[in-house]
Amino acid sequence: MGNNNCIGSRVTKDGLFQTISSSIWWSRSTDSLIIHSKRENAEQLPFHAQCKPPKHVKIVEEETKQATLPPKPKEGATEPSEIVMKVKEEIKPAQPASDEEEKKPAVPTRPNKTLFNRTPRAGLQENSVLKTRTGHLKEYYNLGRKLGHGQFGTTFLCVEKATGKEYACKVDLKREVIDIR
Template identity: 40%
Template sequence: MGNTCVGPNVGNNGFLQSVSAAVWRQRGTEELVPTQKEADGSSKASAAAAATSAPKESQTALPVQSTPPEPVTISEEVPKRVEAISSDKPGEKVQEAKPVEPTKPKKPPNFKRMASVGLNIDSVLQRKTEILKEKYSLGRKLGQGQFGTTFYCLEKGTGKEFACKTIAKRKLTTAEDVEDVRREIQIMHHLAGHPNIISIVGAFEDAVGVHVVMELCAGGELFDRIIQRGHYSEKQAAELARVIVGVVEACHSLGVMHRDLKPENFLFVSQGDNALLKTIDFGLSIFFRPGKRSRESLNRF
């Protein structure tokens, strides 16, 4: 008896051949080819192995910035646009591009604010006056001039009605403007008592303006009366002209030139047809000496 293995092709390598034959018989050809699932699994395994074998430096976290970033300055210069002029004709040279400068925004006009002499001086009237609001109450607006505004005025103690011309100090920008206000009040006092010249009651001054209280003429302007009536008869027009000439003669006899005679500067005392006519607004009036010629031109009568 000996150690003899039973099987085909038993020889020098009989044992290996028999084992190989048994293995190949048990696994078919289909089992030798890997499936798609097995291929995917093997690729994922190899990727995981590669990731684990990567150097540790790539997995370390980046350092956290603890200081604020440097400020970024944006240039105000606007880049210039360049427009090239092309041509559709073949063979024609293309003109050189010209830089187009951006349009600059227009600067707002500089308004030079003039200093007001009326607000800078101690007093326009050069004297201390009573407080207007303690004695009178101002109401609706009656008229508007270059320097002043006229309001309805009611005396608190007696209930009498007047008109108050308020001249804002901020509008008195020059020393000449201040002198004109003083002269206007002086001339009104100088002409007081004439039946066809507005009567002044008093002058007041506060921090913002000068207030001249005068009699109230509720009949309106001669200009509005002419527009309303359309025309005057010859007799009525002659009567109005006689009153106006009489005012001019009275002013000149007292050394005053009105220098602003116009229908808007004559007021009726009431709405009646035979209402008394009064001359107002002596803001441009001046004193003159007989025989002395005035060279100042105002384009007014």
């Protein structure tokens, strides 16, 4: 029941009577509680609580400054003015070699081809119908005019490059073939 003692009370400028009850400090250990009525006795009693604010310590700023500062030159090795000149040169932005390079727009770099692991085409697969790799149509034929179109594709005239023979070439859209399946 001793913990319910009033440890401090004062009257504010507004005339309001403020009371600080020790019940607020219950969360603290009993060793840190100091109950006294007079200020004079407080100086004589063992005092564990911290009355004064801690000293300001600047740790981070000092460390960063030390890291950025150049190393101290040895006596007679280099003058301080020389060190400043070297630092200024390093800070200067890199200038372009010529005006032509400056005018050129930035060319987007293509991703490395080795990053993509593409599956082999139908002509190389083991279960392929033709069992051989087929070349591109335009390598062997010249595509001509459109002959007509059906429900699934369009037919063009094509001429074989090697022989000059004319053929009808039907082009089926892959997406329509897939939709049927």
